[in-house]
Amino acid sequence: MRARMALLTAGIQCEVREVVLKDKPQAMLDISPKATVPVLQLPDGRIIDESLDIMCWALAENDPEAWMSPANGSRDGMFELIRQNDTEFKFHLDRYKYPRRFGESVDARYHFDRACEFLTGLDTGLRQNGFLFGERASLADVALFPFVRQFASVDPEKFEQISCLHVKQWLEYWLGDRCFSQVMKKLPPWHVGDNSTFLLS
Numbered sequence: 001m002r003a004r005m006a007l008l009t010a011g012i013q014c015e016v017r018e019v020v021l022k023d024k025p026q027a028m029l030d031i032s033p034k035a036t037v038p039v040l041q042l043p044d045g046r047i048i049d050e051s052l053d054i055m056c057w058a059l060a061e062n063d064p065e066a067w068m069s070p071a072n073g074s075r076d077g078m079f080e081l082i083r084q085n086d087t088e089f090k091f092h093l094d095r096y097k098y099p100r101r102f103g104e105s106v107d108a109r110y111h112f113d114r115a116c117e118f119l120t121g122l123d124t125g126l127r128q129n130g131f132l133f134g135e136r137a138s139l140a141d142v143a144l145f146p147f148v149r150q151f152a153s154v155d156p157e158k159f160e161q162i163s164c165l166h167v168k169q170w171l172e173y174w175l176g177d178r179c180f181s182q183v184m185k186k187l188p189p190w191h192v193g194d195n196s197t198f199l200l201s
């Protein structure tokens with residue numbers, strides 16, 4: 001979703017092929033054997049198969065909302081926060097969401113608490129300005145909120161009870177974002193020979 005949001009905001013037209021993870025198309029595996037989504041294939045054949053790299057590529061092409069230039073803090077600061085999200089927060093999110101997948105001894109409660117510590121850190125920053133790096137959205141906001149959304153939706157009542165008011169307001173803002181609503185529109189899975197579906201309609 002974060003890759004699609006960056007492409008959409010940058011105004012980059014591309015064909016979108018929805019993938020069912022349990023039934024990955026051969027065409028995807030041929031260009032990206034690591035077999036994770038998203039995968040972006042450029043017209044010159046280059047492949048970008050990390051969501052953050054797709055965001056950075058798209059915003060280097062066109063960045064109308066200045067997501068790469070945070071109002072406060074630095075670009076390095078954004079990348080460091082994204083790194084923490086993609087490693088630490090994601091680690092605890094996965095174990096909170098799917099404890100059985102990670103073995104008998106995984107304690108979902110423990111991972112919920114560790115994830116909440118990360119959110120408490122975000123809450124402190126959000127209290128000042130409303131967004132993670134100032135009073136307007138940046139790459140960091142768009143890169144992080146889909147993970148916080150996932151965390152909230154594991155158990156919405158439990159999420160409601162945590163004390164991170166500013167994180168909740170920030171998440172509400174993003175859930176109501178026009179660009180997010182557009183990329184969330186459900187698409188049928190892609191099969192060879194299907195008519196093309198485009199990101200910008």
Ligand SMILES: N[C@@H](CCC(=O)N[C@@H](CS)C(=O)NCC(=O)O)C(=O)O
Binds near residue numbers: 021035038049052
């Ligand atoms: N760091 C990668 C993570 C990609 C990733 O793990 N994507 C998941 C879906 S959100 C996936 O494709 N998993 C492969 C699978 O479940 O088979 C990125 O952000 O692009």
